[in-house]
Amino acid sequence: xxxxxxxxxxxxxxxxxxxxxxxxxxxxxxxxxxxxxxxxxxxxxxxxxxxxxxxxxxxxxxxxxxxxxxxxxxxxxxxxxxxxxxxxxxxxxxxxxxxxxxxxxxxxxxxxxxxxxxxxxxxxxxxxxxxxxxxxxxxxxxxxxxxxxxxxxxxxxxxxxxxxxxxxxxxxxxxxxxxxxxxxxxxxxxxxxxxxxxxxxxxxxxxxxxxxxxxxxxxxxxxxxxxxxxxxxxxxxxxxxxxxxx
Amino acid sequence: xxxxxxxxxxxxxxxxxxxxxxxxxxxxxxxxxxxxxxxxxxxxxxxxxxxxxxxxxxxxxxxxxxxxxxxxxxxxxxxxxxxxxxxxxxxxxxxxxxxxxxxxxxxxxxxxxxxxxxxxxxxxxxxxxxxxxxxxxxxxxxxxxxxxxxxxxxxxxxxxxxxxxxxxxxxxxxxxxxxxxxxxxxxxxxxxxxxxxxxxxxxxxxxxxxxxxxxxxxxxxxxxxxxxxxxxxxxxxxxxxxxxxx
DNA sequence: ACATAATGTGTGTAATTTACACGATTATAG
DNA sequence: CTATAATCGTGTAAATTACACACATTATGT
Numbered sequence: 001x002x003x004x005x006x007x008x009x010x011x012x013x014x015x016x017x018x019x020x021x022x023x024x025x026x027x028x029x030x031x032x033x034x035x036x037x038x039x040x041x042x043x044x045x046x047x048x049x050x051x052x053x054x055x056x057x058x059x060x061x062x063x064x065x066x067x068x069x070x071x072x073x074x075x076x077x078x079x080x081x082x083x084x085x086x087x088x089x090x091x092x093x094x095x096x097x098x099x100x101x102x103x104x105x106x107x108x109x110x111x112x113x114x115x116x117x118x119x120x121x122x123x124x125x126x127x128x129x130x131x132x133x134x135x136x137x138x139x140x141x142x143x144x145x146x147x148x149x150x151x152x153x154x155x156x157x158x159x160x161x162x163x164x165x166x167x168x169x170x171x172x173x174x175x176x177x178x179x180x181x182x183x184x185x186x187x188x189x190x191x192x193x194x195x196x197x198x199x200x201x202x203x204x205x206x207x208x209x210x211x212x213x214x215x216x217x218x219x220x221x222x223x224x225x226x227x228x229x230x231x232x233x234x235x236x237x238x239x240x241x242x243x244x245x246x
Numbered sequence: 247x248x249x250x251x252x253x254x255x256x257x258x259x260x261x262x263x264x265x266x267x268x269x270x271x272x273x274x275x276x277x278x279x280x281x282x283x284x285x286x287x288x289x290x291x292x293x294x295x296x297x298x299x300x301x302x303x304x305x306x307x308x309x310x311x312x313x314x315x316x317x318x319x320x321x322x323x324x325x326x327x328x329x330x331x332x333x334x335x336x337x338x339x340x341x342x343x344x345x346x347x348x349x350x351x352x353x354x355x356x357x358x359x360x361x362x363x364x365x366x367x368x369x370x371x372x373x374x375x376x377x378x379x380x381x382x383x384x385x386x387x388x389x390x391x392x393x394x395x396x397x398x399x400x401x402x403x404x405x406x407x408x409x410x411x412x413x414x415x416x417x418x419x420x421x422x423x424x425x426x427x428x429x430x431x432x433x434x435x436x437x438x439x440x441x442x443x444x445x446x447x448x449x450x451x452x453x454x455x456x457x458x459x460x461x462x463x464x465x466x467x468x469x470x471x472x473x474x475x476x477x478x479x480x481x482x483x484x485x486x487x488x489x490x491x492x
Numbered sequence: 493a494c495a496t497a498a499t500g501t502g503t504g505t506a507a508t509t510t511a512c513a514c515g516a517t518t519a520t521a522g
Numbered sequence: 523c524t525a526t527a528a529t530c531g532t533g534t535a536a537a538t539t540a541c542a543c544a545c546a547t548t549a550t551g552t
Binding site: 031 | 359
């Protein structure tokens with residue numbers, strides 16, 4: 001077979017050299033990374049967007065993205081974009097889907113790999129105002145640049161599924177959080193109401209929340225206890241089998 | 247902002263024209279699609295591989311893939327590869343992950359979008375022998391070309407998760423199948439043993455299996471009833487909320 | 493006819509999920 | 523300092539679901 005083999009034929013194999021020139025000359029496209037960055041603030045799930053300043057694009061908002069550099073891994077590219085925009089390292093980041101429709105981008109063939117990131121809004125509030133960045137409530141996101149709405153929709157649906165089976169949601173909260181905050185977060189992401197007592201029971205039963213012995217401050221009501229998420233314990237005990245169910 | 251905006255600066259926005267030349271000249275890479283095609287035969291989960299005939303690559307096996315054509319959508323490219331190899335249309339196909347490490351391919355920068363497909367081995371048995379194609383038991387897959395083992399591993403792990411929450415597994419079976427066959431399939435994919443009675447109860451409770459009133463033929467024991475999967479009913483009734491649990 | 497092998501169904505128990513109510517604590521307004 | 527409003531923190535009974543397990547049935551092969 002050949003390296004790219006859908007046309008291969010045992011009697012007429014491609015050579016490595018031939019392939020190299022094919023790779024270098026013919027089927028070349030640009031590749032970009034777009035980041036769907038979620039945040040949680042004022043009990044709302046938000047997404048970080050940037051305003052287009054091109055008249056041609058009517059001041060639409062778009063996701064944060066950039067072309068992948070020639071010597072840059074895809075993940076590295078996503079981290080670079082996040083770093084440039086938020087100043088933060090060590091963000092939660094995961095690849096979600098790749099969008100490569102022929103007509104998706106006006107500048108030619110551009111394939112975009114979508115990444116999701118979850119960040120704690122408190123930690124980078126400073127950087128926002130310098131740019132044309134803006135936190136949008138996810139429910140009010142309508143039209144975005146190019147196919148970015150489609151990308152956003154995919155990532156939001158991904159988040160709603162993912163957050164039920166994986167504790168990535170904690171990345172949206174401060175290190176110390178109350179159970180009420182955690183529940184508000186889940187209610188905002190999933191867009192549902194949950195029973196407070198059962199929510200509490202469920203998370204305590206998981207045994208990944210650590211009571212750090214502090215209380216909420218400056219709340220206009222009885223303060224709740226603060227917890228942190230024990231990620232190591234989670235990693236050790238996480239489920240592998242959740243059962244057939246659809 | 248600009249179309250690619252990680253370097254954008256309100257005082258110095260990129261122009262659309264500038265971007266177009268950037269897309270056309272600088273950051274260009276080749277893009278390919280690799281398909282991980284699963285089959286189920288003799289109660290084993292198999293994956294369809296093709297043998298490399300390049301000496302340089304020591305007769306390693308590789309996934310089925312090809313470069314994406316300039317005017318071809320990613321999904322279309324994956325369908326084309328499947329069609330060329332199996333002669334089948336309408337296969338189950340889903341994008342899983344994109345692999346873009348800088349050094350992953352010897353011919354230069356090649357980004358590969360991995361797709362998973364599930365096919366019914368009966369339906370295309372004819373085409374296999376013409377090529378260097380081979381069904382490998384998934385448990386015996388060791389070294390593959392380039393990073394294809396990594397791609398395969400990702401797709402297999404994806405399948406194991408996915409099959410628990412989505413009825414894609416039926417694509418591996420004939421239209422009519424017995425419950426025993428279905429259970430064998432799940433046991434092969436998940437590499438576990440399941441209780442026959444509970445398995446049966448679970449699937450009947452879902453109410454997506456239709457008794458077609460026929461029995462197995464040519465089995466050396468009491469024939470089981472044959473069923474088909476009612477995909478429409480599934481689509482109407484599928485769950486949206488499966489609960490927080492990790 | 494008998495041994496063998498798989499099918500098809502039922503039942504008790506444990507575990508999990510759900511629904512639901514009340515007293516305690518804190519801040520605020522008067 | 524008292525009343526009010528809000529949230530915290532907890533327990534229990536009912537319903538549902540998951541699991542372990544046993545036995546009678548139907549076919550095959552000899």
